[in-house]
Amino acid sequence: MSRKVCVIGVGYSDFNSMTPDIQWKEMMYGACQKAYRDAGIDVRKDVDSFITCGEDYWEGFSIFDEFVPDQIGAVLRPCMTITGDGLYGLGTAYMQIKTGLLDTVLVEAHSKISDLLTPGEIMLHAMDPIFDRPVTGPVQRPRYGGSPTYTKEEPKPLIGATDEKQRVHPYFLAGMEMQHYLRTTGTTEEHCAQIVAKNKQAAFHNPMADYEANITAEDVMGSQYLFKPLKSLEISPNVDGAIAFVLASEERARELGVEPLYMSGFGWCSDTPWLGTREFDGGYAAKAARMAYKMSRIERPREMIDIAEVDDRFSFKELQHLEALDLAKPGEGAMLLEDGELGRDGSIPTNVSGGSLGVGNCYEATGLQKALEIVVQLRGEAGRRQVDDAEIGLAQAWRGIPSNSGAVAIFQKGGA
Amino acid sequence: MTFLEKQTDPTSPMHWRGDMQADYLYPNGWAGDRFFKNLRDKGTFLATRCPKCSKVLFPARLYCEDCFVEIPENNWIEVPTSGIVRLYTFAKLDAHWEPLEKPRCMALIDIEGTDGSILGVLDVEETDEDLTGLPVEALLRPVKEREGTMKDIVCFKPSV
Ligand SMILES: [Zn+2]
Numbered sequence: 054m055s056r057k058v059c060v061i062g063v064g065y066s067d068f069n070s071m072t073p074d075i076q077w078k079e080m081m082y083g084a085c086q087k088a089y090r091d092a093g094i095d096v097r098k099d100v101d102s103f104i105t106c107g108e109d110y111w112e113g114f115s116i117f118d119e120f121v122p123d124q125i126g127a128v129l130r131p132c133m134t135i136t137g138d139g140l141y142g143l144g145t146a147y148m149q150i151k152t153g154l155l156d157t158v159l160v161e162a163h164s165k166i167s168d169l170l171t172p173g174e175i176m177l178h179a180m181d182p183i184f185d186r187p188v189t190g191p192v193q194r195p196r197y198g199g200s201p202t203y204t205k206e207e208p209k210p211l212i213g214a215t216d217e218k219q220r221v222h223p224y225f226l227a228g229m230e231m232q233h234y235l236r237t238t239g240t241t242e243e244h245c246a247q248i249v250a251k252n253k254q255a256a257f258h259n260p261m262a263d264y265e266a267n268i269t270a271e272d273v274m275g276s277q278y279l280f281k282p283l284k285s286l287e288i289s290p291n292v293d294g295a296i297a298f299v300l301a302s303e304e305r306a307r308e309l310g311v312e313p314l315y316m317s318g319f320g321w322c323s324d325t326p327w328l329g330t331r332e333f334d335g336g337y338a339a340k341a342a343r344m345a346y347k348m349s350r351i352e353r354p355r356e357m358i359d360i361a362e363v364d365d366r367f368s369f370k371e372l373q374h375l376e377a378l379d380l381a382k383p384g385e386g387a388m389l390l391e392d393g394e395l396g397r398d399g400s401i402p403t404n405v406s407g408g409s410l411g412v413g414n415c416y417e418a419t420g421l422q423k424a425l426e427i428v429v430q431l432r433g434e435a436g437r438r439q440v441d442d443a444e445i446g447l448a449q450a451w452r453g454i455p456s457n458s459g460a461v462a463i464f465q466k467g468g469a
Numbered sequence: 470m471t472f473l474e475k476q477t478d479p480t481s482p483m484h485w486r487g488d489m490q491a492d493y494l495y496p497n498g499w500a501g502d503r504f505f506k507n508l509r510d511k512g513t514f515l516a517t518r519c520p521k522c523s524k525v526l527f528p529a530r531l532y533c534e535d536c537f538v539e540i541p542e543n544n545w546i547e548v549p550t551s552g553i554v555r556l557y558t559f560a561k562l563d564a565h566w567e568p569l570e571k572p573r574c575m576a577l578i579d580i581e582g583t584d585g586s587i588l589g590v591l592d593v594e595e596t597d598e599d600l601t602g603l604p605v606e607a608l609l610r611p612v613k614e615r616e617g618t619m620k621d622i623v624c625f626k627p628s629v
Contacts, residue, residue, distance in 0.1 A: 073482040074475065074476035074482045075476075113487065171564070173563070173564035173565055174564050174565070176564075177564055182493070182495040183495055183498075183501055183618075184528060184588065185588050187620055188589060188590060190564075219563035219564075219567070220563055221560045221563060221564070221569065221573055221575060222562045222563055222564050222566065223564070224560075224562070225558050225560040225573075225575040228559070228560060228575075229556040229557060229576075229577065230556070231558075232556060232558055232601075233556050236599065278559070279560075279562050280558045280559070280560050280561070280562070281559040281560075281561075281572075281595070282558075283558070325534055327534070327585075328577060328586070329527060329577065329585040330526075330584070330585055330586075333556065
């Protein structure tokens with residue numbers, strides 16, 4: 054069971070705020086084709102197992118796994134879909150290879166969120182239907198018996214105790230959590246605004262980023278409160294794109310003549326779905342990291358991790374996650390930011406890719422975007438954003454609103 | 470992209486417009502049924518005490534998520550419909566990213582005498598003051614209008 058797991062190929066599509074010219078399948082095909090070429094393999098002969106990560110509701114059809122095999126080269130082959138972030142796919146591939154039963158595994162995740170016209174409603178649907186969802190606003194109550202039909206004259210009836218006509222956007226949960234984070238750590242709104250400026254500026258050096266911007270913390274502070282204290286520029290905007298990874302055993306990597314780049318650890322953790330009993334401090338990231346660190350023999354993460362890509366889908370999340378990952382002490386994130394330690398030349402370069410604030414929120418592909426940056430950096434292929442002497446990197450993703458769950462993966466150059 | 474030719478005429482991409490009929494009937498469950506019938510008929514909240522860790526679970530549940538043990542019948546307790554603000558935000562947008570008619574204060578309320586909290590709308594005007602820890606109580610619908618759902622809680626109001 055001691056065989057090591059390597060990343061032998063990566064590929065990604067263009068990332069754009071909307072992609073009406075291309076179908077999700079074509080997008081996946083494009084990313085996978087690039088990953089196979091990067092690995093130098095023939096998918097129809099050399100890949101033992103295929104894992105895609107997708108969520109039926111985002112995709113727009115039920116049983117998404119049914120719609121997967123053809124565009125990734127997996128027809129009549131072992132194939133599965135994980136309803137979760139792409140990092141969970143990497144973790145599953147890692148374990149499949151560790152068993153010794155499989156040598157080469159494809160992992161894919163994507164966002165085609167612009168195809169969905171009602172993402173806020175779908176996200177509300179992820180909240181507890183009995184205790185939480187009714188509190189967000191008027192509830193549509195269907196008729197019973199047979200297939201309900203509604204007409205303009207007799208629409209789906211609304212029930213509500215209040216006179217409110219609108220359902221609140223589920224991002225209110227991020228606003229609540231930010232308020233809590235600021236209050237308990239002494240971090241300020243300005244610090245969070247600086248994170249946005251840092252990441253959107255960093256994104257200028259990342260060709261896949263779609264939301265680079267020449268903005269300052271003052272610009273962010275001047276943007277509108279949407280879920281106070283969370284402001285509009287502090288929310289990572291949606292983006293479409295697909296990312297594919299090919300993982301293989303070390304022996305297989307050597308056969309292919311690929312310089313080994315190891316995935317050396319993985320951890321994941323799910324907190325309770327109950328809003329009323331969870332902690333809002335990124336505990337899921339802390340536990341996932343502990344698991345991954347142990348696997349990778351990382352005793353002192355702050356000193357040993359050379360580069361980190363952490364979930365920053367809301368500005369404060371970057372700081373909260375850094376602290377949870379033990380890359381900063383509780384409440385210390387803002388200080389590291391002020392001292393420039395989170396920049397490309399700092400002691401813990403964080404979201405040098407531009408993060409989700411600079412690249413865009415790519416939903417299930419978020420974790421793979423973070424892992425992709427680590428791979429590109431460890432390969433020394435990051436161009437103007439290259440971090441010097443990067444040997445150990447961490448990628449972390451959160452499952453997003455309204456969850457309190459997530460995963461961490463560690464990658465290492467050379468002997469892990 | 471890996472294709473030889475791409476669409477360059479923005480008017481040419483076509484699509485099929487689909488939607489989804491998805492209606493559900495979500496059972497309250499054994500514990501939820503009891504919680505909501507009590508709310509409807511008595512206007513109070515119910516919680517359950519874990520026999521192992523003594524945590525008071527709220528809203529009332531059948532099992533403790535920490536200990537994974539079942540709650541015995543005599544561990545059901547009635548608690549007041551009041552508490553303090555644990556988390557809150559002033560939300561400005563609806564689910565379609567359109568402005569709400571007025572900012573809505575969404576809050577998580579720690580319920581008195583329990584280790585749990587509940588989501589609610591706080592009936593306050595937008596303020597820069599820190600509302601954390603503010604004592605609040607639930608405003609329930611009049612008895613006759615109650616139906617045994619979360620809609621029976623109109624909002625939470627600051628205690629006087
Ligand atoms: Zn217990």
